[in-house]
Amino acid sequence: MPKVSKEYREARRDEIARAALRALERNGVRDTSIADIVAESGLSTGAIYSHFTNKAELARYVVGRYLLPRIDALEGAGRGGEIVTPRDALRGMLSMFEDVGLSPSLILQFWGEAMVEPGVHDEMLRTAAHLRASLALAVGPWARAQSSDEKTAEILATETARSIAALAQGYIANSAVFGPRPVEDYLESAAAVLAS
DSSP states (O other), X not given: OOOOOHHHHHHHHHHHHHHHHHHHHHHOTTTOOHHHHHHHHTOOHHHHHTTXXXXXXXXXXXXXXXXXXXXXXXXHHHHXXXXXXXXXXXXXXXXXXXXXXXXXXXHHHHHHHHTTOHHHHHHHHHHHHHHHHHHHHHTHHHHHHHOSSHHHHHHHHHHHHHHHHHHHHHHHXXXXXXXXXXXXXXXHHHHHHHHO
């Protein structure tokens, strides 16, 4: 039997994840079974289980595939001393929805599932901690430019990261409930409300 390459395995995981996302969006997170994902993907049950054994693993993959690369890029820019404003950080996160076609309603459903399913809940907490830490590092140079000392800058970066995450959650919930909204429209509207 030939050895499967890492690239092939990753492409297969991505194929399964995209099929799972379509099934999850159509049926809801709670009501989607492995059989639904098998039917959507056209693959065998064994092929699905060889890549994802539960919803928490699928959530981890989706976060790792779509969100974390953007967050890591923002963090890298901040670590490199680049000024990443809170608005730029929020834009960088939210552009994922338009760029890759990820559904805000699906993210909202995963959040709901995380309230009742321990594995998904644990994954959500890990992701949220990573997100906030990375965002604080991303806006660190911006916070230092706004502050008179390092301790004040660290507090500002941490609190700003929390606010960026909250604004992102607002965009996701609002888009899921009321329909898609261009990221730039949301940013402009949020800035106008906060400036009032």
